Amino acid sequence: xxxxxxxVLNERIQTSFQGNMMKDRRVLQISNRIRDGTATFKxxxxxxxxxxxxxxxxxxxxxxxxTLPDGRLYYNIANRTVVPALQxxxxxxxxxxxxxxxxxxxxxxIGLKSVRADFPESRIHDLINKMTEDGINLEEALIWLxxxxxxxxxxxxxxxxxENAKFRNDVGLKATLTRTAEANCxxxxxxxxxxxxxxxxxxxxxxxxxxxxxxxxxxxxxxxxNAWSKRQWESSQEEIDRRKEIxxxxxxxxxxxxxxxxxxxxxxxxIQSFQNETGYSRRSASIITRNKDPNEILKEVNKIKxxxxxxxx
Numbered sequence: 001x002x003x004x005x006x007x008v009l010n011e012r013i014q015t016s017f018q019g020n021m022m023k024d025r026r027v028l029q030i031s032n033r034i035r036d037g038t039a040t041f042k043x044x045x046x047x048x049x050x051x052x053x054x055x056x057x058x059x060x061x062x063x064x065x066x067t068l069p070d071g072r073l074y075y076n077i078a079n080r081t082v083v084p085a086l087q088x089x090x091x092x093x094x095x096x097x098x099x100x101x102x103x104x105x106x107x108x109x110i111g112l113k114s115v116r117a118d119f120p121e122s123r124i125h126d127l128i129n130k131m132t133e134d135g136i137n138l139e140e141a142l143i144w145l146x147x148x149x150x151x152x153x154x155x156x157x158x159x160x161x162x163e164n165a166k167f168r169n170d171v172g173l174k175a176t177l178t179r180t181a182e183a184n185c186x187x188x189x190x191x192x193x194x195x196x197x198x199x200x201x202x203x204x205x206x207x208x209x210x211x212x213x214x215x216x217x218x219x220x221x222x223x224x225x226n227a228w229s230k231r232q233w234e235s236s237q238e239e240i241d242r243r244k245e246i247x248x249x250x251x252x253x254x255x256x257x258x259x260x261x262x263x264x265x266x267x268x269x270x271i272q273s274f275q276n277e278t279g280y281s282r283r284s285a286s287i288i289t290r291n292k293d294p295n296e297i298l299k300e301v302n303k304i305k306x307x308x309x310x311x312x313x
Contacts, residue, residue: 005067005068005069005077006076006077006080006081008067009062009063009067009077009081010080010081010084010085012062012067013058013059013062013063013081013085014058014085016057016058016061016062017054017055017058017085017088020054020055020057020058021050021051021054024050024054026046026050027047027050027054030043030046030047030050030096034096034099034100034103037103037106038103039099039100039103040100040104040217041097041100041104041161041215041217041218042180042215042217043100044093044096044097044100044157044160045154045157045215045216045217047092047093047096047157048089048093048096048153048154048156048157049150049153049154049213051089051092051093051153052089052149052150052151052152052153052154053150055085055086055088055089055149055153056145056146056147056149056150058085059081059082059085059145059149060142060145060146063077063081063142063145064138065138068138071138072137072138072141073131073132073138073141073142074132075128075129075132078128078131078132078141079125079128082124082127082128082131082145082149083124083125083128086124086149086152086153087119089152089153089156090119090156093153093156093157093160094114094116094156094160097114097157097160097161098114101114101164102114110173110220112167112168112171112173114160114164115163115164115167116160116163117159117160117162117163120152120155120159123152123155124152127144127148127152130144130148131143131144131145147210147211148210151208151210151212154208154212154213155208158206158208158216161177161206161216161217161218162206162216164218165177165198165218165220166198168218168220169198169199169220173220174197174198174220175197175198175218175219175220176195176196176197176198176218176219176220177195177196177198177201177205177216177217177218178194178195178196178216178217178218178219178275178276178279179192179193179194179201179205179214179215179216179279180193180214180215180216180217180275180279180280180281181193181214181279181280181281182213182214182281182284183280183281183283183284185212185214186209188209189209189212189214190307190308191308192204192205192214192279193214193278193279193280193308194277194278194279194305194308195276195277195279198218270289270297271285271286271289272285274288274289274297274301277301277305278301278304278305278308279308280304288300
C-alpha cells in the first residue's frame with residue numbers, strides 16, 4: 001500500500017509559509033498599522049498580495065521531484081495541498097480586511113458588520129485542473145504555483161471589496177469604487193484607473209491579468225464625497241490657521257514644527273485627492289503634483305482623464 005505523502009507535505013508547506021510570513025517586513029508593517037488603527041484598504045490589498053507571494057514560495061519549495069510520487073503533481077495531491085493552503089489565504093485575507101473595515105468605519109460612526117464573499121471553489125478547482133492536466137510535466141505544473149497563486153490571493157481581497165461595496169450601497173450608504181494603477185502599468189489598466197460612483201464603474205474594474213498589482217478599494221460613509229473642483233486644492237485662511245494650530249497641545253512641538261506638520265497634512269490631502277480622481281498610485285500623484293499650483297494640478301488631472309477616456313474607447 002502506497003504511503004500517503006499529503007500530511008507530511010501539508011506540514012512542510014505550512015511551516016515554510018509561516019516562516020516566510022514572519023520574515024516579511026511588509027507584513028509586519030501592515031500588522032503594526034492595524035494595531036495602531038491606521039491601516040487602509042491599500043494595506044489590505046498588499047497583505048493579500050504578500051500572502052500569495054509567501055504561499056507560492058512555500059508550495060514551489062515543497063512540491064518537487066524528491067517529495068512527489070514519480071516526481072509528478074497528481075490531482076489528488078494538488079487538491080489536498082493547494083486548495084487548503086488557498087483556503088487559509090482566503091481566511092487570513094478576509095480577517096484582515098474586516099479589521100481594516102472596522103478601523104475605517106469607527107470615526108464615521110458606522111456599526112455595520114462586514115460580509116464575506118464565498119470561497120471561489122470553481123475558480124480554484126479550475127486552477128487545480130490546469131496544473132494536473134494529462135501530459136503536463138512537473139516544471140509546467142509549477143508555473144501554476146507561481147503567479148496564479150498570487151493572482152488568486154489578490155482576488156480574495158477584490159471579492160471582499162466587491163461584496164462589501166454592494167452591501168453598503170444596498171443599505172443606503174453612498175459607495176464609490178477606486179481602481180489605482182501603479183506607475184508604468186499597461187494601457188488596459190491605465191484605462192480602468194479612476195474613482196467611480198457605485199453602479200457606474202467599468203465592468204472590468206475587478207479584473208486583473210498576470211502580474212497585475214492594481215488595487216481596487218471602495219469608500220462609503222454617511223456623507224458623499226465632494227465632486228472634483230478647484231476648492232479641493234485651495235484652503236481658506238480659516239482652514240490654514242486651523243492647520244497651524246494642530247499640535248498646540250503638544251508642548252514638545254515648536255511653532256515651526258507645527259506649521260510643517262500642517263503643511264504636510266495639506267500636502268497629503270492634495271495627493272489623496274489626485275489619487276481619487278485619476279486612480280494613480282501615491283508615488284505618481286506625489287511626483288506629478290509637486291511644486292504645482294491648483295490650476296496646474298487641475299490641468300494635469302484633465303489631461304490624464306482625457307487619456308483614460310480615449311483608452312476606454
